[in-house]
Amino acid sequence: MSTFSKFTDDELLLLITQGKVGAFEEVYERYWAKLYNSAHKRLDNHAICEEVVQDVFVKFWEKRFQINVSSALSSYLYTAVKYSVIDYYRRELLKNTFLTDKRSQSPLDNSNEENIFLYDLKKHIERVVESLPEKCRKVYQLSRNENKTNKEIAVLLNISEKTVEGHLTIALKSIKASLCIVLIFINAYLENYFF
Template identity: 40%
Template sequence: MTEKELIILLKEGDEKAFTTLYRRYWSKVYNFSRLYLSSILEIEEVVQEVFVKVWESRSLLREDDNFKGFLFVITRNLVFNQFRRSFNENAYKLTVLSSIMPYYNLEEELTAADLQEFIEKMVKELPPRQQEVFNLSRNAHLTYKEISIRLNISEKTVERHINEALKFLKKNIMFYLIFIF
């Protein structure tokens, strides 16, 4: 059955159509959420909320619209909300801890640790070869020439992999920083 047919049935309240759409798209919603949330519980909560919202707003769906885009927008908004909730909880915890330990800058340490964890997660999202080149450069501290010899690729290819990786990381770090500050 086509997506368009499923949406028409969903608008009529057909639970089988909803189930089919859920089975077709839950992994995409899950994987997108996983890019930005670290807790499995939070990810599962977002996925559940996305499909609850789909069911609740089924009458507003238009069969000619992009359903994947609709899911993306809902998921993005729920991920943002989850960030805000987590941020507020963490801010509260930091306030309590800073009042107990006024001379220890726990907030800076936690922010740096969170950012490092986020970067590591984003590096794992890079294509395998790009990830390998990036790790050899940044973690093993090899030069472009050493990497090119080790991997039997040109220095220009090494440079291109590093530039692409950095571009990807910068884009995602900007997204991350929007929620931190």
Template identity: 40%
Template sequence: MKNNLLKHFDDETLLALLQDHDDVNAFEEIYLRYLPMLYNKANEKLRNHFMAQEAIQDLFISFWQNYPKIQLQTNLRNYLFGIVKNQIINQFRKQLLQEKLLLQEIDSTNCTEETLAYETLNNDYQHALSKLPEKCREVFLLSRMGHTNKEIAGKLQIAEKTVEQHITKALRLLRLHLKDYALLAVLGFYTIS
């Protein structure tokens, strides 16, 4: 049947031609008849040309694959607008899923970078500690565990002034060894607590 003649047929007749005779021209007429309205509805809701196109493409693919089984409860127009509504919802879900996956990837990347930076800093810190003289390292570590200078002096049986000197020396050497990290901390790239 010629397409010009099909323009005068109602939706139910076109669907019957499609279902009973696999009339591709009937499908084409339904497509041409509803494409602008369905696209405008999808674009209005999605506010994205490409997502609206994808929704309409999925709608008509689904319609083509299922036309032999379609049993209309109301009319073809309502049926197609019901499908476009579902396609719009699917597009929103797809977009939310993509955004969620992107955020997880960004979080994972940031976490990996932070972990790597922390491990590098910690390794350099441990290396710098190992270069300290033994007594100096021991005093410094005890001070970082929360012991007072007086407690350290009593425990190691040295003068409090000596404890202060060891801590000062340790800090100076560590600062020297970790000077690059100190600069980054000042610039805000690392926060060392």
């Protein structure tokens, strides 16, 4: 049982705005399954539901010092999930529209360029992983490099599975954020190449 388990949501929120990781972990433990179920009613896809909920928690943690919750914490989190689901559908619609527009174009053989790009991308991700906090980096490496399950990682590091999920979420969010810059350059390249 967490030392924060007896705290109310309002007390936890105050502690989170002060940067208390334990309070955040308690909110994560308290609401993860409920938020997942809420997302699942709208998405009906396990992996995407997990990603939506993880993104909500990552954004919540990243904005902890600026957070202004005027209603109950649970309402805030459920609303965040609702808007994340809407964003997911919006991205899918845009992606499907883009794919439909591009189907008529012939594929180009860029295997050497693709290999160079993939190598550079892998090196970029490795640098991002190395910059993560130690425990977060260790959890990510055990999961992705050694193919350990969350349960195995939790046992190895003597932490809860939810904490493992939290560390993976933070690691993946950091990688995604760093890749935004790469994607901007790719987008500029593709626009120049195709248009």
